[in-house]
Structure formats: C-alpha cells, structure tokens
Amino acid sequence: MDFFFHIETLGILSKSGVIDIEKIYALGSYGSIRIWEKFKDVIQGRRDITWGQDYMINAEYIANEMLKIKMRHDASFKEKLANIK
Numbered sequence: 001m002d003f004f005f006h007i008e009t010l011g012i013l014s015k016s017g018v019i020d021i022e023k024i025y026a027l028g029s030y031g032s033i034r035i036w037e038k039f040k041d042v043i044q045g046r047r048d049i050t051w052g053q054d055y056m057i058n059a060e061y062i063a064n065e066m067l068k069i070k071m072r073h074d075a076s077f078k079e080k081l082a083n084i085k
Contacts, residue, residue, distance in 0.1 A: 011058025025069045036063030
C-alpha cells in the first residue's frame with residue numbers, strides 16, 4: 001500500500017497546484033494506471049466496508065489523469081489496458 005500513499009500524495013500536490021500533472025506523468029507516474037487497475041476493486045471494497053468513499057480518492061485521481069495523458073500519447077493503450085488485470 002506504500003505506493004498508493006505515494007500517488008495519494010501526488011494527487012494532493014497536483015490538486016493544490018504544487019506540481020503540474022504533466023510533470024507527474026513525465027516523472028513516470030503513469031505506472032499508477034496499472035496499479036490502480038489491478039487493485040481498484042480491493043480499494044472499492046475498503047471504501048464500502050471500512051474507510052468511506054473518499055479513501056484513496058487522490059490516488060484514483062492520479063491514475064485517471066495519467067490514463068488521459070497516456071491515451072493522448074498512445075491511443076492504442078486502451079486495448080493494452082485490458083490485459084493488465
């Protein structure tokens with residue numbers, strides 16, 4: 001879960017204007033797409049049972065923003081994304 005706390009922090013920093021989302025992408029945080037896709041059902045379960053719907057909301061934000069940027073760079077990525085799970 002340490003990686004999620006890392007991208008959760010990046011989401012907070014991005015939303016508050018401290019760091020630009022494009023810079024986050026350029027630094028390699030597009031790996032958060034893969035991690036989010038792999039664990040989003042687990043996180044949703046934790047949201048439903050224990051932590052509430054705001055649990056890891058900033059990590060989800062980063063993964064979604066990274067996906068948008070990745071799709072601009074490589075439209076074929078959506079097909080590859082299906083193989084991640």
